Amino acid sequence: MDSQYAELLVRADGWPAFMQDVDLFGTPDPLGEPFDEAVQLLSTLETETVDASALDVASCVPIGASRTGIDLFVMPRADGSTQTPVIWLAGLEVERYISFEEFFQAMIEANLDEAAALRERQQDTEG
DSSP: OOHHHHHHHHHTSOEEEEETTEEEOOTTGGGSHHHHHHHHHHHTOOHHHHHHTTOOGGGEEEEEEESSSSOEEEEEOOOSSSOOOEEEEESEEEEEESSHHHHHHHHHHHHHHHHHHHHHHHHHHHO
């Protein structure tokens, strides 16, 4: 397992609603339905998507998934010698982050941007 992701599991053991309706899985999740659904979604990727993303589906582990959509976050199984990318899939590859830390920072920034946009909309409707 990637050491950065393992550190999150030690500190937070997953994160419900990490980004909108996307949950990051914790240690009990591989025994539950959301994780099973993520594995199923991963197995249904089109061959073109797998080839275009150079994915080895058998070595990818879901680390998070949308509760209502097809967004799926996976990491290839880590050997500890290099940084492990996080790959965001939603039918196609949406984004690839070079490490869990980069992914985590990008999601924090996206959440902050969304919160700012919501505040701005609220101020527009009140003013």
